[in-house]
Amino acid sequence: MTKNLERYVRRARRLRDERHVWAGCALVALGLALVSDLGPHRVWGVTAATGYAAAAVLARGERSRPAARAVALAGAVVVPLVSSVAAGLGQLEVAVVERSGRLLLETGSPYTADPAVVADVNPYLPGMAFFGVLPGDPRWWLGGVFVTALAAAGLYRTRLLALPPVALPVAVGGTDLPVVGLMCLGIVLAGQGRSGRAGLVLGVAAALKWTAWPALPVALALVAVRRGGPASARYVAVALSTATAAVLPFALSDPSGFCRSAIAFPLGLTDIASPAASPLPGHLLAVYAPGGRVIALALLAAGALLLAVSLVVRPPGTARAAAARLALGLGVAMTLMPSTRFGYVVYPLVLGALAYRMRQPRSTPAVLSPEVAAV
Structure with missing residues (x-):
C-alpha cells in the first residue's frame, strides 16, 4: 500500500x-x-x-x-x-541565408565584398549558404537537419522541441538549430568511439557557424580517452579536412568579403551595428564600460582557455560528460560575447538535455538507449 x-x-x-x-x-x-x-x-x-x-x-x-x-x-x-x-x-536570418545562397550561385561566393548595411552581411561560414541554395524556404531544411540529427542522437523529444527557445527559432528561422543538432550527434558518435563519423559530423557543423568550433576539442578529448591516439588522429584528420574543404576555398577566393562578414562583423569590429544586442554581461560591458569590448573579448578568451585547460586536466570520459562540459562552456561564452542574443540559450539547453538524457544510475552499468545504440 x-x-x-x-x-x-x-x-x-x-x-x-x-x-x-x-x-x-x-x-x-x-x-x-x-x-x-x-x-x-x-x-x-x-x-x-x-x-x-x-x-x-x-x-x-x-x-x-x-x-x-x-x-x-x-x-x-x-x-x-x-x-x-x-x-x-521570417526574421532576418532567413533573408540572409537566402541571399547568401543566391550570391553563391551567381558569383561563386556567399559574401558581399563591401557590405554597407546589416542586410548585406552574411556572418555565417560558407556552409550555411547551401541552405539557401536548396529549394523552398530555408526553415524547412534548417529545422529538418536539426530534428534528424537529434533523432540520430537519441534525443528526439516532443517536450524539448516544444519549449520556447527551440520552438521559436524553428518557426521564425534560426540558423543555430542545425549547428547544435550536429554537435549533439557528433558528441554521441565520439562517445561511441566512431571517430571518423564524429569528425565528419562535427566538421560539417564547423563549416556552418563559429559556434560549433568549441565542440571540436571537446570531442577530441573524449575520443582520446575512449579510443587513444590512432582514433584521435583519424578524428582530427576527418574533422579538419571536412571543415577546411567547405570554408577555405571561399575564404581564399573572396578574402575581403569573408573577413568583413564572417570575422570582423561578429566581433563588432565593423561600422555596421549587429542586431545581436541582448542585454547580457558581454554586450553591456561592450556598450557601457570604457574599453568594455576589449574586456569582454578578454573574458571570452579566458573562458575558452579555462575550457581547454579542463579538457587536458580532466578530459570527459563519456558522451554525457562531454555534452555537459560543452553546454557549460557555451553558456559562459553566450553571456560574455559582445554581440549576443538570448536565442543562443538553445546551445546549452539542447546540449544539457543530451547530458540529462544520457544519465545513468550509479548502481547500474551505462547502457546506451536503443536510439543511440542504433546510430
Missing part, C-alpha cells in the same frame, strides 16, 4: 510539474508577443501562447500527457511555421 501511495504521489507531481511547465511557456510566449518589435515574433507569441495554454489544461492525467505535448508542439511549432512560411514572414 505504501508503494502504491508513493507511485501515486510521484505521478501527481509529474503531472503538476508538466502543467506548470506549459503554463510558464504560455506566459513567456505571451510576454514576447507584447514586448517584441518584430512581427514574426509577435505572431509566434500569440499562436504559441494559445497552444501552451491548451496543453496546460490538457495535462491533467497520465493518459492526456501525450495529447498535451502534441498540442504544445502544434501550437508552438507546426502552426506558426506553416503560417509564417505561407505569409512570407
Whole structure:
C-alpha cells in the first residue's frame, strides 16, 4: 500500500510539474508577443501562447500527457511555421541565408565584398549558404537537419522541441538549430568511439557557424580517452579536412568579403551595428564600460582557455560528460560575447538535455538507449 501511495504521489507531481511547465511557456510566449518589435515574433507569441495554454489544461492525467505535448508542439511549432512560411514572414536570418545562397550561385561566393548595411552581411561560414541554395524556404531544411540529427542522437523529444527557445527559432528561422543538432550527434558518435563519423559530423557543423568550433576539442578529448591516439588522429584528420574543404576555398577566393562578414562583423569590429544586442554581461560591458569590448573579448578568451585547460586536466570520459562540459562552456561564452542574443540559450539547453538524457544510475552499468545504440 505504501508503494502504491508513493507511485501515486510521484505521478501527481509529474503531472503538476508538466502543467506548470506549459503554463510558464504560455506566459513567456505571451510576454514576447507584447514586448517584441518584430512581427514574426509577435505572431509566434500569440499562436504559441494559445497552444501552451491548451496543453496546460490538457495535462491533467497520465493518459492526456501525450495529447498535451502534441498540442504544445502544434501550437508552438507546426502552426506558426506553416503560417509564417505561407505569409512570407521570417526574421532576418532567413533573408540572409537566402541571399547568401543566391550570391553563391551567381558569383561563386556567399559574401558581399563591401557590405554597407546589416542586410548585406552574411556572418555565417560558407556552409550555411547551401541552405539557401536548396529549394523552398530555408526553415524547412534548417529545422529538418536539426530534428534528424537529434533523432540520430537519441534525443528526439516532443517536450524539448516544444519549449520556447527551440520552438521559436524553428518557426521564425534560426540558423543555430542545425549547428547544435550536429554537435549533439557528433558528441554521441565520439562517445561511441566512431571517430571518423564524429569528425565528419562535427566538421560539417564547423563549416556552418563559429559556434560549433568549441565542440571540436571537446570531442577530441573524449575520443582520446575512449579510443587513444590512432582514433584521435583519424578524428582530427576527418574533422579538419571536412571543415577546411567547405570554408577555405571561399575564404581564399573572396578574402575581403569573408573577413568583413564572417570575422570582423561578429566581433563588432565593423561600422555596421549587429542586431545581436541582448542585454547580457558581454554586450553591456561592450556598450557601457570604457574599453568594455576589449574586456569582454578578454573574458571570452579566458573562458575558452579555462575550457581547454579542463579538457587536458580532466578530459570527459563519456558522451554525457562531454555534452555537459560543452553546454557549460557555451553558456559562459553566450553571456560574455559582445554581440549576443538570448536565442543562443538553445546551445546549452539542447546540449544539457543530451547530458540529462544520457544519465545513468550509479548502481547500474551505462547502457546506451536503443536510439543511440542504433546510430
